[in-house]
Amino acid sequence: MSFSGEIHSRLDVEMTVNGVRTLKNIDARMLLIDFLRVELGLTGTHNGCSYGVCGACTVLVDGEPARSCLALAAQLDGAMIETIESVSHTERGREILEAFSRCRGLQCGFCTPGIVMSLVELDRRSPSSDEIEDMIDGHLCRCTGYVAIKRAASEALGGPRS
C-alpha cells in the first residue's frame, strides 16, 4: 500500500515493535493500527470501530494499553510497541493464552487480541479482582457474553489478588 496522498507530508518514524527496531517513511496521517497491520503485516491487531470504544485494537505503547486506532504512528517516534504477536514469546504470555483457550474465552477471536493485551499489562502489576473486571469492561465482545472471558482472565492471573 502506498499511502500516496500528495497533500500529506511524509516522515520517518522509528519504533521498536515486539522487540524489533523498525524505521519506516510514512504518511503523517497514518494511524498506528494501519502502521502495524499494513506497514509491518502484524494483522493480529483488529479494527472494530475506529473510535476507541470496542478495544479490539488495543496494543501496549511503552508498556501502557492504548487504542491503536486513536493514535497517529507519527506521534510515537521512539516508542516501544507490543502486539498480540509477541505474547507467546514469554512463559507468562503462553500461560495467559492457554487460559483463554482452556476457559473458552474466545469464540470468533476478533476481540480477543485486544483483551489479551490489556491482560498482559495487568499481569505485570498484581491487579485486584475489581481491576480485572474494570479492564474487561473496557472491551466489547459479541460472542461470549463475557462469562468465559472473566473466567479466563481470573485463571490466567492466578485468581483475584485483592
Add this chain to the structure above:
Amino acid sequence: MKFVRREDDRLLTGRGRFLDDIETHNQVHIRFVRSQVAHGRIEQIDVEQARSLPGVVAVWTGPEIIDHVRPLGPSKADGGVFEDPLFAVLGPDAGFIRHAQRPILAVGTVRYVGEPIAAIAACDPYVAEDAAALVEVFIEELPALSDPFAALADDAVRLYDWPDNVCLDLEVATGDVEGVFASAAHRTRRTVHSARLSCSPLEGRGVIAVPDEVGGGITVYSSTQIPHMVRDAIADGLGWPQHRLRVVAPDVGGGFGAKAIPYPEELFVPWAARTLNRPAKWVEDRYEHFVSAIGSRDQIHDIEIALDSDGTILGVRDHFVSDVGAFSPLGVVQPYNTAAHLAGCYRVPNMSIRMTSVVTNKPPLSPYRGAGRPEAVFAMERIIDIACREHGFDPADVRLANAITSEEIPYSVGIPYRDGKPIVYDSGDFAGCLSTALDLAEVLPDPPADRGRPVGFGIACYVEGTGIGPFESAEIDMLEDGTVIVATGACSQGQSHETVFARLAADVLGVTADRVIVVGGDTSATSFGWGTLASRSAVNAGSAIQRASESIVEQVTEELSSLWEVGPDDIVFADNKVSVAGTPSVSMSWVDVIARFSPKAGRPDATRNGLSASAHFVPETVTFANGAHVAKVAVDTDTGQVEILDYVVVHDCGPLLDEEVVNGQIEGGVAQGLGAALFEDLAFDDNAQPLNPNFIDYILPPASAMPEVRIHHVETRSPRNPLGIKGVGEAGTIPVPAAVLNAIDHALREHRVEVHRTPASPKMITTLLAKGRSS
C-alpha cells in the same frame, strides 16, 4: 502451548485470517458514497473533483453500472427458499407478499440513509475516503417515513410503485378464535414493541475480489455466513458462469444474521475488480455497519389473550406490524417465524395471527439471532404475565398448567412452519424444563428487597424450530498420509466447527481428531452448500458429516472384510487403525487402507480415485429445541438502573456434541438478549435520520451488566436427524427480553408499572415510575 480448540492456535497468536487481514498485490480500495438523505430523488452527482484526486483509479455512479450489475432481488438465504411452498400451503386468501429490487448503486431514488450512491476505487483507503468526501450529491428530498403506522396512512408517501407501503400482509389461524374470545372468563390485550437492533458483529462486513489471470476466474473473499449463496448471487447479478467464481469465507468475526444475505457490495466489488483487472477490497466501517448492514426486530404487537376461569389459555389473537425499512431481503422469514413460534411452549388451541410488514425509510431489515422468535416470546410471555396480574393468577402456576408435557409429544400446533410443513413438536418436556428452572431459580411470589431495591422474578419459555433445510453438504477426502479432509458448506463465525466437526468424523472413523481437517465456507471445496445461520449447522452439517464418515466406513468394511475373509460386523474402526474384532493382530493402518484405494495401487477394476465420500442431509422439517429462562432482577427506583441478580437457563438441544461450545453459545446469546432487554435501541428521527449509529450512543451490553448464567441441560433426542440433536445458536437470545421485562414488572409490583417496550432503559423506568402507570 496447549489449546483446546483447533481454531485457538491461530486466533490467539494473531495469525487468524479475517477479511481485512488479506492483502493482495496492486489492489484498489473501494469506498462507497452513501446517501445522507433518507428519501429523495437524485438530481445530480458531481464526481469530477473526486476523479481528479491523485491516487483515485475510478469513480462510478448507479446509471453507469446498472447495465452490468443487476439489482438484487429477494434472497433465497435462510427460509427465503421456502416462501413459495409456504404460500402454497396457506392458500391464496391468506395474504400477499411484494418484493422490491435493490439496486447495487442507487439509480434515480434513494430510500434510506446509508444507501450506496457512488463508489470510489483508489490506491489506498485514506485516499478513497478523501475522494468519497469530494463527491457532490444533489438530492431533492421527499417526505421520509420512519414510523410504520405513519407509512400505513392513506396519504403517506409511497416508497415503491405499489398501492400502499405494505410488502407483506398474511394471516394464519387455527381453531375458533372468535368463539373462545366471545365466551372467555378473562381477556387481556396490550401493545408491546421490540425495538430495532443492530447485529453488530465486532468484525463488520468486507469483500475482496482477486482476478485469477491464470485460470481466468475470480476469487472472492467475503466476511459472510453464506459463501455459496454469495457465489450464486454474484453469478446471477453479473451474468458470470459459476465455474469462474470461487467464494471463500475466511475467519469471520461474528455474524448473527448481519452476514446471512447477499449484499450489493458483494456484487459490486467483484465487478470492479474484473473491470479494472486488479484486486479490489472493501472493508465496512462501523458507521456503515449501522446504516447499511441489516437491522432487525422493530416489531409492534397488538396481542390479546383469553383465559378460562382457572387460568387455562383458551386462545390468542395477535396483529403485529414489522417496520422492515426500505428493503426486506428475506421477506416472509422474520414475521412468519414470529407467527410460528407465538404459541411456544403452551397449548393454544385457538389462535389467529396477522402479520403486516411495512416499508419505511430506515435501512433494510432481516433476521438477527433469534429471527422473529424473541419478538414472539416477548409478546406472548408479556401478555401471559400481564394477564396473570390483571386477573389474580400466579404466573408460574399458569405457565406450568399450560405448558406441554413429554406425554403430549409429538404435539401438533395447528399451523404450518415456514417451510410449509405442519408444526409438530418432535421432542422435549416443556413443562419439565420450566419446573426445573423455577426450582433452580428459587422463584418467590414476593421476594424481599435487595439493599433497598425491589426485587422481581421473570419467567419466559420458548421453543425454537432449528436445523431448517433445505440441506447441508459434506465431502470427505482421505489423503495418502492418513489426513482426513472434511469439507462442508457450513462455515464458522466462532461456533468452533473445526473442533466439533473434526471430532464427529473422527469418532465414526476411529481416528484421533488431530488427523481431521475441517474446511468450511469455500465453494471450491464443496459444489453445494447452504451456510451457517438459523441454528442449523450442527443439525444439518453435522448429520451430513456423520453420513459421509459412515460411507467411508462402509467402503473400507467392504474392502477389508473381503480381504480378511471376515463378516462386515467384525471390522473394527478404532485407535487410528482398522482391525478384526477379537483378533487385534489382523489390522491395517489408515495409510495402508488408503493406499489400497489409491490409483497408484494399479487396480484396473477400481471405480474411484482414492477413498472419498460425498453426502448431504435433507431434514424432513425443523426439529424443536426448547427451554425456560428465569431472571431475578433488582431495580433502583431512583435511577431506573436494573441489575440482574441471578439468571437461570434450562435448555434442551438434545445430546450435547460439546458442552463447552453449547454453553458458550447460550452465554453469548443471553448477553445479546440482555442488550435488547436493557440497552439497545437503534433510533431514527422523524426524517428517518439515524440518531445513534455508533458504539457510543448505541449501547451494547458491557461485561459489567452480564451475570453468571446458571445453565442446566436437558437432553431429549430428536427423531429428525441421525445425531438426535437440535440447534442451539440462537436459543440463548430468544426469551431474555421477555424474562427481564417480566422481572422488572414483578419488582415494581407495588407501583403497578408495566413496561411494554424494549429496551427497559433507566429513563423509561423512571418515567413510568413518575407517571405511576404503564408505558
